[in-house]
Amino acid sequence: MAARTWRRGSTAVASALGVALALSACGGSSSGGTEASGSAGSTGSAECADVAQYGTFNNVKVEIYSSIRDVEAERFEKSFEHFQKCTGIDIQWNGSGEFEAQLQVRVKGNNAPDLAPIPQPGLLQTLVGLNAVKPASEKVATASKANFPADWLTYGTVNGTFYAPPLGANVKSFVWYSPSMFKDNGWAIPQTWDELLKLSDTIAKSGKVDKPWCVGFESGDASGWPGTDWIEDIMLRTQGVETYDQWWQHKIPFNDPKVVDAFDKAGAILKNEAFVNGGTGDVKSIATTAFQDGGKPIVDGQCAMHRQASFYANQWPEGTKVAEDGDVYAFYLPPVDPAKGKPVLGGGEFLAAFNDKPETQAVQLYMQDVNWVNEKAKLGDWITAHKGLKTENVLTVTDQQPNPIQILSVQILQDPNSVFRFDASDMMPASVGAGTFWKGMINWVTGADTKSVTDSIEKSWPAS
Amino acid sequence: MENWESKLTMLVVGIVAFFVVAAAIMFIVDNWPKRLFRDRAQIVWFIGPPLALVTFGLVYPAIRTTMLSFKDPNGEAWVGLDNYKWVVTDPDGLLNLRNTAIWVLFTPIISVAIGLVYALLIDKMKREAVAKIFIFLPMAISGVAAAIIWRFVFAYKATRFEQIGLLNAIVKKLGLETQQWLLNPPWNTFLLIMVMIWVQVGFAMVVLSAAIKGIPNDMIEAARLDGVNAWQMFWKVTLPTIRPTVVVVFTTITIGVLKVFDIVRTMTGGNYDTSVIANGMYFYSFSGNQQGWGSALAVVLFVLVTPVVFYQVRQLRRQKLEAR
Numbered sequence: 001m002a003a004r005t006w007r008r009g010s011t012a013v014a015s016a017l018g019v020a021l022a023l024s025a026c027g028g029s030s031s032g033g034t035e036a037s038g039s040a041g042s043t044g045s046a047e048c049a050d051v052a053q054y055g056t057f058n059n060v061k062v063e064i065y066s067s068i069r070d071v072e073a074e075r076f077e078k079s080f081e082h083f084q085k086c087t088g089i090d091i092q093w094n095g096s097g098e099f100e101a102q103l104q105v106r107v108k109g110n111n112a113p114d115l116a117p118i119p120q121p122g123l124l125q126t127l128v129g130l131n132a133v134k135p136a137s138e139k140v141a142t143a144s145k146a147n148f149p150a151d152w153l154t155y156g157t158v159n160g161t162f163y164a165p166p167l168g169a170n171v172k173s174f175v176w177y178s179p180s181m182f183k184d185n186g187w188a189i190p191q192t193w194d195e196l197l198k199l200s201d202t203i204a205k206s207g208k209v210d211k212p213w214c215v216g217f218e219s220g221d222a223s224g225w226p227g228t229d230w231i232e233d234i235m236l237r238t239q240g241v242e243t244y245d246q247w248w249q250h251k252i253p254f255n256d257p258k259v260v261d262a263f264d265k266a267g268a269i270l271k272n273e274a275f276v277n278g279g280t281g282d283v284k285s286i287a288t289t290a291f292q293d294g295g296k297p298i299v300d301g302q303c304a305m306h307r308q309a310s311f312y313a314n315q316w317p318e319g320t321k322v323a324e325d326g327d328v329y330a331f332y333l334p335p336v337d338p339a340k341g342k343p344v345l346g347g348g349e350f351l352a353a354f355n356d357k358p359e360t361q362a363v364q365l366y367m368q369d370v371n372w373v374n375e376k377a378k379l380g381d382w383i384t385a386h387k388g389l390k391t392e393n394v395l396t397v398t399d400q401q402p403n404p405i406q407i408l409s410v411q412i413l414q415d416p417n418s419v420f421r422f423d424a425s426d427m428m429p430a431s432v433g434a435g436t437f438w439k440g441m442i443n444w445v446t447g448a449d450t451k452s453v454t455d456s457i458e459k460s461w462p463a464s
Numbered sequence: 465m466e467n468w469e470s471k472l473t474m475l476v477v478g479i480v481a482f483f484v485v486a487a488a489i490m491f492i493v494d495n496w497p498k499r500l501f502r503d504r505a506q507i508v509w510f511i512g513p514p515l516a517l518v519t520f521g522l523v524y525p526a527i528r529t530t531m532l533s534f535k536d537p538n539g540e541a542w543v544g545l546d547n548y549k550w551v552v553t554d555p556d557g558l559l560n561l562r563n564t565a566i567w568v569l570f571t572p573i574i575s576v577a578i579g580l581v582y583a584l585l586i587d588k589m590k591r592e593a594v595a596k597i598f599i600f601l602p603m604a605i606s607g608v609a610a611a612i613i614w615r616f617v618f619a620y621k622a623t624r625f626e627q628i629g630l631l632n633a634i635v636k637k638l639g640l641e642t643q644q645w646l647l648n649p650p651w652n653t654f655l656l657i658m659v660m661i662w663v664q665v666g667f668a669m670v671v672l673s674a675a676i677k678g679i680p681n682d683m684i685e686a687a688r689l690d691g692v693n694a695w696q697m698f699w700k701v702t703l704p705t706i707r708p709t710v711v712v713v714f715t716t717i718t719i720g721v722l723k724v725f726d727i728v729r730t731m732t733g734g735n736y737d738t739s740v741i742a743n744g745m746y747f748y749s750f751s752g753n754q755q756g757w758g759s760a761l762a763v764v765l766f767v768l769v770t771p772v773v774f775y776q777v778r779q780l781r782r783q784k785l786e787a788r
Contacts, residue, residue, distance in 0.1 A: 101750060210624075210625075218733075220729070220733050221729060221733040221734060221746075221747055221751055222733075222751070223733050223735050224735075279625070280620070280621055280622065280625075281620060281621060281622030281625075281642075281644075282622065284644055284647055285620060285622070285644065287647060287735070287736070288620060288644065288646060288647060429753070430751075430752070430753035431537060431752055431753040431754050434751055434752070434753065435751065435752040435753065435754070439735065442735050442736070446647060446736065462537065
């Protein structure tokens with residue numbers, strides 16, 4: 001009997017073991033446990049005077065749900081330590097790789113977090129549509145108006161109501177290059193689009209590098225997104241911000257002649273066999289070159305320029321010095337007509353609140369406190385469009401030295417001539433912006449003509 | 465690190481919780497009073513948990529997916545058969561069906577053929593086990609790993625550069641132009657199929673080899689006495705005898721191929737016209753924000769797999785009966 005029981009048991013053990021493994025594998029999200037501060041706030045002491053305005057609470061919790069995880073999340077947790085100790089608010093940073101999808105699931109299941117930095121204005125609109133997001137408190141709104149450029153506030157605003165103040169920022173209008181290569185060959189940083197094309201031509205004819213440009217669109221099932229950034233940057237430069245806004249709002253069709261023109265302008269570089277694809281091969285090889293490897297031929301001296309966002313700084317091989325006097329650096333992708341100002345393409349997060357508890361609003365307000373913003377930047381590799389961010393506080397993570405590319409990004413963001421626009425594909429409906437637009441860019445570089453690509457993207461736009 | 469620890473803790477908690485639950489069930493069942501319908505109670509206790517898991521983990525999602533396949537991208541309004549119409553009329557939808565058809569037409573037959581020929585060739589050979597290991601090893605690798613290996617094999621650099629892809633390195637040595645192997649439809653689909661075959665041949669070979677060894681010796685001797693040559697031996701004796709095994713191997717590979725996802729997603733992400741049903745299903749459900757299309761593809765996949773599974777189960781049952 002005992003033997004029989006054991007055998008039955010062991011089969012059951014084996015099958016349920018599978019279940020247990022499957023269950024534990026589902027726990028993909030990492031909850032970055034912050035140390036509970038334990039005691040209630042201890043205001044009154046001079047140490048806490050700078051955060052006295054946020055009040056004191058008796059050991060309450062505020063959950064921030066985010067796509068930011070691991071080491072980057074740890075830097076956020078570290079930046080909250082002082083605030084937590086003084087106010088008695090325990091901030092729980094909860095990062096997840098499935099943030100975009102899971103946030104909607106949590107909201108629909110009445111399990112919304114307190115706060116969430118949302119990287120897509122389109123997602124914020126969807127959530128506002130579900131009546132899940134609370135408008136910013138008067139204090140938060142007033143502070144945001146003083147702290148951030150007006151362009152940025154529009155992305156946290158839905159139907160005239162201001163919901164979410166900006167948090168982090170990144171700048172995408174960059175062309176990476178090798179300062180020493182440019183210096184050795186007497187190439188100057190182009191100041192206009194025409195100069196950029198002329199420089200490309202000069203480089204191509206010089207024979208110093210394989211091809212002037214190197215490009216990579218491959219990024220798993222998100223392949224094609226680097227291509228959408230090209231089109232967006234050119235739309236901003238050739239058509240101006242008004243048309244750009246009409247474009248992503250679908251007030252002009254995707255196959256409008258203005259958009260077709262932007263594709264063709266991009267094609268003058270991306271589909272020009274004389275200009276691409278340095279270090280890899282022909283135009284088509286753009287589709288199969290990984291985004292992470294896209295700019296690396298610069299280091300090998302096989303190409304001269306690579307258009308990619310500031311965050312590409314993390315992709316260079318170890319030991320590559322990113323600085324104006326280093327191995328690689330970036331210049332601002334020049335405008336077509338400098339007289340019309342500097343269009344800047346970029347991205348960032350917007351901190352939405354899902355309830356109006358006082359502690360939630362206190363944290364939402366604190367995350368644009370000028371002291372916090374600068375302390376957060378000092379922890380490294382993080383910037384914001386906050387006007388109070390001082391460039392001397394923008395440091396690298398590794399050695400706490402000034403972070404040249406991020407400082408340049410801040411300078412561009414704070415330049416009064418800059419006109420900031422958010423990444424259009426992040427604002428289009430996801431079936432286009434994270435679907436047919438991406439796929440279309442892959443088809444476009446592998447041979448499809450502009451007309452058929454823009455026509456099929458237009459056709460895929462969901463009826464609203 | 466922190467992440468690791470929490471996952472490990474969860475795993476340990478999961479396993480311990482399972483043992484506790486299993487032990488509790490054993491204990492309850494073992495001590496169930498006889499007068500309270502002990503036999504029936506045991507059935508309930510043993511069938512109950514798996515039934516509950518299947519209901520929540522399989523039946524409920526299947527019903528929900530089917531419902532979503534008749535709804536709009538947000539899963540709100542009913543749209544009738546629109547999503548299915550998309551699957552069978554839109555070029556993007558049809559592409560998934562076409563590619564899956566190519567996969568199913570070629571992969572099982574080539575895998576079984578190669579596996580069978582190899583099993584015959586190495587049968588009773590010296591060091592047969594060593595010969596088997598080489599073919600069987602790919603079976604031990606996950607699909608994603610296999611796909612990454614082959615992505616490197618097919619990697620492209622223009623002829624003028626040093627090659628990192630094995631295939632293009634050979635092509636260049638032969639003095640030819642290097643090729644963008646994964647970029648040109650429909651040939652890229654066949655290259656992906658090759659990876660699947662590479663993985664599946666080992667399975668086919670091992671199972672078929674065992675079946676060949678199971679052919680009774682007196683049967684073979686009788687055939688020899690009748691004077692058959694090797695060709696006749698294969699077609700008249702070996703193949704008919706192992707036929708049921710061939711069918712099982714064939715259907716098992718077919719089911720795997722219908723559901724193929726990892727190789728396509730890892731090697732091309734479904735781009736360059738290589739998407740298959742399972743890849744399209746995932747893309748449209750999660751990234752493409754077209755839940756309706758994704759769910760319709762899931763249902764189509766389910767409908768295609770079901771008859772093959774039925775056939776396989778029937779075949780296995782018949783084999784068991786024959787074995788008696």
